[in-house]
Amino acid sequence: MTNQRFRQVKRLISVLIFTLVSVCCVQTVSYADTTDSSVYGSGSFGDCDYGTCTITLTDTGVPTLTVVPTPTGACSVQSDTVSVLTDSTTGYSLTMTTSTTNNAMQGTTTSLATSSGTSGAPVTLAVNTWGYRVDGLASFGTGPTTTQSSGSVPSVTFAGVPSSSQSSTQVASSSSPANPAQDTKVWYGVCADSSIPVDTYSATVVYTAVTN
Amino acid sequence: MWRYVKSKLYGAALILAAIGGAVSPAVAVAASEIQASICVDFMAPTITSPVSGFATQDDSVIVTGEGEASLPITIVDNGTPLAITTVSSSGDYAISIPLSVGENVIIAREVNACGTAKESGEVHLQRNAVPQAPTGGSTLNQESVGVASIASVGSAQDLSSSLNQPIPNNVSTASFNAPVIKQPLPDTVYTTNLVWVTGTAEPSSMVTIYINGMSVARLRASPTGSFSVTVELNKGRNTIQVEAEKDGKSALSQSTTVTYTPPKSAAKGTSPFAVATAIAAGLAIAMAVITSDVWVVKLIKARRLR
Numbered sequence: 001m002t003n004q005r006f007r008q009v010k011r012l013i014s015v016l017i018f019t020l021v022s023v024c025c026v027q028t029v030s031y032a033d034t035t036d037s038s039v040y041g042s043g044s045f046g047d048c049d050y051g052t053c054t055i056t057l058t059d060t061g062v063p064t065l066t067v068v069p070t071p072t073g074a075c076s077v078q079s080d081t082v083s084v085l086t087d088s089t090t091g092y093s094l095t096m097t098t099s100t101t102n103n104a105m106q107g108t109t110t111s112l113a114t115s116s117g118t119s120g121a122p123v124t125l126a127v128n129t130w131g132y133r134v135d136g137l138a139s140f141g142t143g144p145t146t147t148q149s150s151g152s153v154p155s156v157t158f159a160g161v162p163s164s165s166q167s168s169t170q171v172a173s174s175s176s177p178a179n180p181a182q183d184t185k186v187w188y189g190v191c192a193d194s195s196i197p198v199d200t201y202s203a204t205v206v207y208t209a210v211t212n
Numbered sequence: 213m214w215r216y217v218k219s220k221l222y223g224a225a226l227i228l229a230a231i232g233g234a235v236s237p238a239v240a241v242a243a244s245e246i247q248a249s250i251c252v253d254f255m256a257p258t259i260t261s262p263v264s265g266f267a268t269q270d271d272s273v274i275v276t277g278e279g280e281a282s283l284p285i286t287i288v289d290n291g292t293p294l295a296i297t298t299v300s301s302s303g304d305y306a307i308s309i310p311l312s313v314g315e316n317v318i319i320a321r322e323v324n325a326c327g328t329a330k331e332s333g334e335v336h337l338q339r340n341a342v343p344q345a346p347t348g349g350s351t352l353n354q355e356s357v358g359v360a361s362i363a364s365v366g367s368a369q370d371l372s373s374s375l376n377q378p379i380p381n382n383v384s385t386a387s388f389n390a391p392v393i394k395q396p397l398p399d400t401v402y403t404t405n406l407v408w409v410t411g412t413a414e415p416s417s418m419v420t421i422y423i424n425g426m427s428v429a430r431l432r433a434s435p436t437g438s439f440s441v442t443v444e445l446n447k448g449r450n451t452i453q454v455e456a457e458k459d460g461k462s463a464l465s466q467s468t469t470v471t472y473t474p475p476k477s478a479a480k481g482t483s484p485f486a487v488a489t490a491i492a493a494g495l496a497i498a499m500a501v502i503t504s505d506v507w508v509v510k511l512i513k514a515r516r517l518r
Contacts, residue, residue: 057240065248066326080244088238105248112248130248190248200325202247211237 055086056181057094057209064200065130065190067150073127074150075191084172085181088211091174094184096132096161096207103163105130105190105201112190112201114160119169122157130190130203131158134171145187158189161205168208175212251326254280257299259320259335267338268311272434276306277332279322284375286321293321295431296374300406300444308440310416310432311339374420377427383455383464389414390463391433391456400470402445409452410440411465417458423450445472 065076086092097103104111115131117123119138125131133156135143145156162169172184190201257279266273279285279299287295287309294309299322309318316339320332391413396402413419413433421429421443433439433456443452450472454465 053238055238055240057242059242059244061244062246064326065246066328067248067250068253068326068328069250076248080246082242084240086238099243105246107250130246188246192248192250196250198250198252198325200247200249202245204243204245207242207244209240209242211239 053086053088053211055084055088055092055209055211057085057207058083058181059207062188065188067190067192069150069192069194069196071194073153073191073193075125075148075153075189076150077145077148077154077187077189079145079147079185079187082171082184082186082207083181084174084178084184084209086209086211087177087179089177090212091176092172092178092209092211093170094172094207094209095168095170096186096205097164097166097168098161099164099204099206101163101165103161103166103203105203107197107199107201109197109199112192112196114203115158117157117159119159122159124155125153125158125189125191127153127191127193128196129160130188131160132171132205133158133187133189134184135187137171153191154189156187158187161203164206171207173212249326251324251328252280254283254322254324254328254330256330257285257305257320257322257332259318259332262335262337264334264336265338266335267340269340269342270311270434271339271436272308272310272438272440273337274306274308274440275318275320276304277320278303279305279320280324283322283324286323287318288321289316289318291317295429295441297429297431297441298375298444300442302406304406304442306408306440306442307429307431308434308438310434311337313339313341374430375427379422379425379427379453379455379464380462383462388456388458388461388463391417391419391439391454391465393452393454393465393468396452396468396470398468398470402470402472403475405445405447405472405474406442407445407470408440409443409454410438411454412437413439413454413456414458414463417456420455420457422453422455425451425453445470447472447474 059080059082062080063078065078067074067076082094084092084094098114103114105114113129115123115125115129117131119140122131122133122138122140133140133143133145135141135145140157140159143156145154148154159169171186172182174182257277259275259277261276262273275287275295281299281301281303283299284296285299285305286293287307289309290312295307297305297307299305305320316337318335318337321329322331323329391411393409393411395410396407409421409429415433415435415437417433417437419431419433419439420427421441423443424446428443429441431439431441448471449469451467451469453467456463456465
């Protein structure tokens, strides 16, 4: 019985020590993140404490992708510049999904499916699909991607935007403060052939920036 | 005693864990709408009537032509957009515009949903002033000499937004004559969907045509108050109303209800009458080809038809 109590005390003390160590580590980071960098020399210390940092996210919006389809398909590409501003010393992560569980671009009677590609395995845009790409991210390649209107299928590859019920896809990240704001250009492409009814199709993407 | 120590230890652990977990990262969210407008490529519209060189003393003219079906088309006179309507599903349009005295250079402009604009060639018209009757009077009335310039129905950019709008609620009729629809006549049943809407309104007032409560055309009445435009009817009942606006006042016409009943296609019919008609047609063709010089070959075709 004594041994059993001893083991229980030992286990509880272990839990307590582990918790204390965890909190200590957090506190250590907090101290390291003090605003007075001169105390610590010229290290890359940030301007705010963990947990008190703010993060700001803005984007320019995407110009309407106008497509005059051809029998074999015509494609348009436009970009959205997303800006993240944070003093978090550990940086940030920028992800995105569509706003709904349906990641197709919805028209009145029909829709344009999102690309079958992923950031790890992007693909050339297929007709009657839409997708995104970020130059230099994951397996997208460096590009450079350029704006086009009702042109041929772009040589660069695209990925589908995950729906809100799927895991978000990361479009940018940083392990250091983003001040001044860091811009990420997210390119959107759409291809359509003559089978697609004349209409306006739309989808809403939601960007989420989180401090690390 | 042990229970007391155990509960205290667990409690402390939970508090410390809570303190550690209370520090959460900052989050920012932004949404962006991605829009794709799929549009058709289209031919530039044409003006088939009037033709260049046309001269008149009338204060208005009906412009007709062809364009891409179902797109809004604006008639521009001397650089000023004067009227807008929608090209019918068969690719035709017709709308009246007031004319200024002197030269009127008109073009038709169509814009698709992607913002691509295409224009017809210029048509040069001449409106001549009516010679003054030697009455001895010195007062010139506006109708006899026309007007030097015609006010626009809106900027070229916002004209298309004047279509597909509901009838405004604040139509006031104070000291303002309501427009009158002369054509179509009430309760008319049409088998074609393109009809003329003509009528009278306050001279030079802005006229908007509504079908089933939604605007389908906007034009300026002539200096004598006439207006004409072809509109496309919806299948079934169509309630047509006209609103006229001038000098901050507006008035709504009485409504005129007409019906569009598309003709039934004989080819699709399976009724005994339709079958009999088809057989008769087949026999007629056979008879016709048998009597022709090359009847052997055509007879085979006739059999196929039957």
